[in-house]
Amino acid sequence: MIDHLLSASDLDRETATLVLDTAGEMAAVSGREVKKLPTLRGRTVVNLFYEDSTRTRISFEAAAKRLSADVINFAAKGSSVSKGESLKDTALTLQAMGADAVVIRHSASGAAHRLSGWIDGSVVNAGDGTHEHPTQALLDAYTMRSRLGRLEGLRVALVGDVLHSRVARSNVWLLNTLGAEVTLVAPPTLLPVGVENWPVQVSYDLDAVLPKLDVVMMLRVQRERMSASFFPSVREYSRRYGLDVVRMGLLPEHAIVMHPGPMIRGMEISPEVADSARSTIVEQVANGVSVRMAVLYLMLGGIA
Amino acid sequence: MTSSWIVSGTQVGDLFVRDGVFVDSEPADAQRIDATGLIALPGLVDLHTHLREPGREDAETVETGSRAAALGGYTAVCAMANTDPVADTAGVVEQVWRLGKDAGLVDVQPIGAVTVGLAGERLAELGAMATSAADVRVFSDDGHCVHDPVLMRRALEYVKAFDGVIAQHAEEPRLTAGAQMNEGDTSARLGLAGWPAVAEEAIIARDVLLAGHVNSRLHICHVSTAGSVELIRWAKSKGWRVTAEVTPHHLLLTDELVGSYDPVFKVNPPLRTEADVLALREGLRDGTIDIVATDHAPHTVEDKECEWAYARPGMVGLETALSIVVEAMAGTDDIWGRVTDWMSVTPARIAGLSQQGQGLRPGAPANLTLFDPSLTWTPGPSELMSRSHNTPYAGRELSGRVVATFLRGEPTVLDGKAQK
Numbered sequence: 001m002i003d004h005l006l007s008a009s010d011l012d013r014e015t016a017t018l019v020l021d022t023a024g025e026m027a028a029v030s031g032r033e034v035k036k037l038p039t040l041r042g043r044t045v046v047n048l049f050y051e052d053s054t055r056t057r058i059s060f061e062a063a064a065k066r067l068s069a070d071v072i073n074f075a076a077k078g079s080s081v082s083k084g085e086s087l088k089d090t091a092l093t094l095q096a097m098g099a100d101a102v103v104i105r106h107s108a109s110g111a112a113h114r115l116s117g118w119i120d121g122s123v124v125n126a127g128d129g130t131h132e133h134p135t136q137a138l139l140d141a142y143t144m145r146s147r148l149g150r151l152e153g154l155r156v157a158l159v160g161d162v163l164h165s166r167v168a169r170s171n172v173w174l175l176n177t178l179g180a181e182v183t184l185v186a187p188p189t190l191l192p193v194g195v196e197n198w199p200v201q202v203s204y205d206l207d208a209v210l211p212k213l214d215v216v217m218m219l220r221v222q223r224e225r226m227s228a229s230f231f232p233s234v235r236e237y238s239r240r241y242g243l244d245v246v247r248m249g250l251l252p253e254h255a256i257v258m259h260p261g262p263m264i265r266g267m268e269i270s271p272e273v274a275d276s277a278r279s280t281i282v283e284q285v286a287n288g289v290s291v292r293m294a295v296l297y298l299m300l301g302g303i304a
Numbered sequence: 305m306t307s308s309w310i311v312s313g314t315q316v317g318d319l320f321v322r323d324g325v326f327v328d329s330e331p332a333d334a335q336r337i338d339a340t341g342l343i344a345l346p347g348l349v350d351l352h353t354h355l356r357e358p359g360r361e362d363a364e365t366v367e368t369g370s371r372a373a374a375l376g377g378y379t380a381v382c383a384m385a386n387t388d389p390v391a392d393t394a395g396v397v398e399q400v401w402r403l404g405k406d407a408g409l410v411d412v413q414p415i416g417a418v419t420v421g422l423a424g425e426r427l428a429e430l431g432a433m434a435t436s437a438a439d440v441r442v443f444s445d446d447g448h449c450v451h452d453p454v455l456m457r458r459a460l461e462y463v464k465a466f467d468g469v470i471a472q473h474a475e476e477p478r479l480t481a482g483a484q485m486n487e488g489d490t491s492a493r494l495g496l497a498g499w500p501a502v503a504e505e506a507i508i509a510r511d512v513l514l515a516g517h518v519n520s521r522l523h524i525c526h527v528s529t530a531g532s533v534e535l536i537r538w539a540k541s542k543g544w545r546v547t548a549e550v551t552p553h554h555l556l557l558t559d560e561l562v563g564s565y566d567p568v569f570k571v572n573p574p575l576r577t578e579a580d581v582l583a584l585r586e587g588l589r590d591g592t593i594d595i596v597a598t599d600h601a602p603h604t605v606e607d608k609e610c611e612w613a614y615a616r617p618g619m620v621g622l623e624t625a626l627s628i629v630v631e632a633m634a635g636t637d638d639i640w641g642r643v644t645d646w647m648s649v650t651p652a653r654i655a656g657l658s659q660q661g662q663g664l665r666p667g668a669p670a671n672l673t674l675f676d677p678s679l680t681w682t683p684g685p686s687e688l689m690s691r692s693h694n695t696p697y698a699g700r701e702l703s704g705r706v707v708a709t710f711l712r713g714e715p716t717v718l719d720g721k722a723q724k
Contacts, residue, residue: 131495
């Protein structure tokens with residue numbers, strides 16, 4: 001297993017598959033009455049959150065606790081960080097306190113990389129700026145494999161604000177590693193420069209792509225994008241790139257609908273679609289705990 | 305100045321120094337330097353240095369920056385105006401000039417701000433700075449672009465009264481809002497907001513047209529893209545009074561280095577692509593780009609040892625510039641003659657420094673740099689005398705090093721050691 005998980009591109013096919021397989025075993029634990037393994041007893045996992053994310057923090061906390069690790073939650077707000085302490089000094093403090101793994105969420109791209117250079121313990125990137133969110137990609141891949149039985153050859157579309165999406169970046173690298181075919185669907189303003197060099201197809205036309213898909217993953221559109229000329233209006237965005245029931249009808253029967261959350265109902269995805277049987281949104285949350293258990297287990301206590 | 309020197313065995317023959325100038329005959333009672341195998345250059349002149357004083361003396365002072373400059377072979381540096389307070393009045397430019405005199409290691413020529421507080425809203429008192437003791441001729445809001453086209457036109461016109469030049473930091477601010485690195489494949493992969501080449505090129509295109517329109521002197525700071533080189537080439541073909549500089553780091557390093565997220569590579573304008581680097585080298589070789597300037601930008605450890613997005617842009621460069629330029633421009637015909645033009649004669653001319661860049665001829669001020677191309681060295685905290693050590697070359701072995709520098713006949717560096 002790798003020392004750190006900073007990017008989905010850190011994972012080769014063998015390692016990624018090992019994580020997904022291990023997550024399957026962890027899911028079985030979550031189904032038991034006593035949802036706990038003694039594997040990481042005596043180990044310390046720090047959740048270092050510089051950016052609010054209740055969902056991801058709780059998921060990592062549950063994962064670590066189910067493996068019997070000691071968990072320290074460190075929120076930047078109200079801490080020494082708000083008094084001006086640098087990330088490096090915070091890292092050295094955590095190091096001195098014997099953190100075995102640090103799970104970091106940060107608004108700055110590359111913060112997890114920087115942290116990994118300053119401490120001996122493992123670093124897990126729980127989302128850094130507009131860079132990556134590798135455990136989200138792992139839980140998405142796990143969810144696809146659970147629902148559809150495979151990843152090789154799967155046709156997946158990521159729809160929406162690819163430019164600012166760390167979820168999209170991590171999914172592109174991981175799904176490519178695992179043999180899926182990825183199509184990015186977005187207005188040209190929300191696609192990164194140089195995307196033609198990525199291992200993906202690109203389309204501006206959601207309706208044309210939908211009939212060929214096994215998975216459609218809707219991405220979150222942040223509110224500040226709506227007033228920054230990335231697209232003319234919420235209504236136009238919703239018409240061209242939102243997923244409603246009519247549009248969902250273009251998907252093949254077996255195809256699933258995913259969203260990393262939190263979602264804007266009515267804009268990116270209609271409530272009927274989000275709550276439909278095709279939607280995996282709630283499953284994704286549950287699978288997140290299993291996948292994060294697998295990552296921590298393999299990193300800190302598991303097999304080489 | 306009374307000391308006399310005989311510098312023997314350089315590639316241009318023996319050099320004689322008496323009373324601060326080069327002379328054509330051997331002075332009596334002179335001290336002798338055996339310069340066999342060394343390259344003798346006229347003292348280097350940097351048109352683009354950040355000395356940080358006043359305001360950020362924790363990063364650099366006029367004295368520490370002057371020492372670093374001397375060790376890099378410089379005998380004059382032009383100090384950029386983005387200090388705190390900004391060098392936008394006669395008082396501040398005279399303060400910087402006086403601090404340079406007191407340090408006595410290089411000529412410190414202040415650059416005045418174009419606009420009050422670098423705010424880009426109204427012209428600073430350019431005439432007062434020009435007629436001050438500092439005798440300012442170069443004006444720049446470096447770090448900020450003079451992006452208002454009317455203000456830029458007025459600035460270009462106004463400085464004609466005293467043969468001034470506007471040195472533009474070409475960056476259309478609306479196109480670089482939030483930008484963190486060169487826009488391209490690497491920025492897309494790293495999730496860092498991109499600084500597109502067109503943001504530089506759009507301003508250069510506008511400004512060369514303005515300079516041509518009002519027949520004024522425009523200097524483009526730190527050109528970084530292939531497209532910029534093309535635009536400047538076109539402007540020069542029109543006969544417009546446009547000059548341009550490139551930094552040593554833009555001649556050598558590419559944006560792929562940002563993959564480490566190490567802010568030592570964060571610089572403004574950002575490191576670009578291999579194609580840009582090759583175009584910049586070609587532009588320098590064919591005369592489109594006139595000079596090499598360091599953009600020496602010292603920052604404290606605290607300002608660099610942090611997340612990329614929060615780090616200040618810039619790298620130190622005075623002490624490594626000559627080694628880097630020689631490495632980047634290897635294979636150029638008459639490299640030492642070209643280096644003399646790029647790093648001494650032409651920057652002195654652009655800056656209006658009559659006591660600098662005059663060559664190694666009898667009668668010229670004895671500003672001299674001796675460079676040993678056979679030495680190798682590794683820049684690091686113990687090697688660099690700049691107060692800040694934010695160099696991308698830490699741990700990298702460089703070829704060739706300055707071993708002596710003379711300012712008007714007085715050694716500021718001997719045997720690689722600063723003399724003050």
